[in-house]
Amino acid sequence: MILFGASGHAKVIIDILEKQDVEVEFLVDANSSIKTLQSYSVIHESNYESKDSDQVIVSIGSNKIRKKVADSLNVVFGWAIHPNSVLGDDVTIGQGTAIMAGAIVNSSTNIGSHCIINTSSSIDHDCTLEDFVHISPNATLCGTITIGKGSHIGAGATILPNLNIGKWATIGAGTIVTSDIPDNAVVVGNPGRIIKYNE
Numbered sequence: 001m002i003l004f005g006a007s008g009h010a011k012v013i014i015d016i017l018e019k020q021d022v023e024v025e026f027l028v029d030a031n032s033s034i035k036t037l038q039s040y041s042v043i044h045e046s047n048y049e050s051k052d053s054d055q056v057i058v059s060i061g062s063n064k065i066r067k068k069v070a071d072s073l074n075v076v077f078g079w080a081i082h083p084n085s086v087l088g089d090d091v092t093i094g095q096g097t098a099i100m101a102g103a104i105v106n107s108s109t110n111i112g113s114h115c116i117i118n119t120s121s122s123i124d125h126d127c128t129l130e131d132f133v134h135i136s137p138n139a140t141l142c143g144t145i146t147i148g149k150g151s152h153i154g155a156g157a158t159i160l161p162n163l164n165i166g167k168w169a170t171i172g173a174g175t176i177v178t179s180d181i182p183d184n185a186v187v188v189g190n191p192g193r194i195i196k197y198n199e
Contacts, residue, residue, distance in 0.1 A: 002025050002057075004056060004058045005058060005059040005060035006029040007060070007061075009059050012098075012100060013057055013080045016099075029044065030044070056096075057077065063133070070114050079093060080097075080098040081098075082102075085100065091105050091111065092110045094131065096113050100121075102120035103118065107125045109123055115135070118135055128145075133148075136156075136173070139159075141159045146165065151168060171187050
């Protein structure tokens with residue numbers, strides 16, 4: 001596996017891949033001053049030449065940057081699924097997605113490509129997460145929730161059942177969402193309220 005992005009998020013993905021006995025070949029980063037990470041070599045992005053056999057995970061926490069990088073690559077995207085995560089039997093997971101330790105994803109949930117399901121987050125039954133979504137540590141999605149493309153659910157946030165979160169929305173840490181949220185909205189508080197819109 002080749003990782004694009006050599007920062008803290010990559011360290012977590014390296015740990016997952018090692019626990020899965022998946023070999024990490026090297027990392028690629030835009031910062032030429034980074035030469036190694038966790039004993040793995042890091043090359044500058046200008047020196048990377050993709051091969052059809054390459055398997056890649058974009059190990060960048062920012063949803064927008066992760067999308068930009070993923071869209072620029074013509075490779076096969078892999079998965080990183082921690083062995084201490086819990087997945088329902090009929091959960092589907094798109095390419096490039098990472099699921100961290102302690103995460104729980106329950107029955108009939110569909111997770112898109114290049115998502116991050118972070119440490120100890122909980123996603124209940126019949127949820128749909130579109131591509132490039134990030135569910136932060138300890139966030140809770142109750143049943144039958146849709147999270148639109150590129151949205152970020154902050155640490156410890158709770159989304160009540162049967163709600164829709166729009167595309168590229170930001171739900172602040174600890175927020176309690178009690179109603180549908182439109183595209184690009186930034187929501188904080190209990191109950192959650194829109195304070196502005198992302199560009």
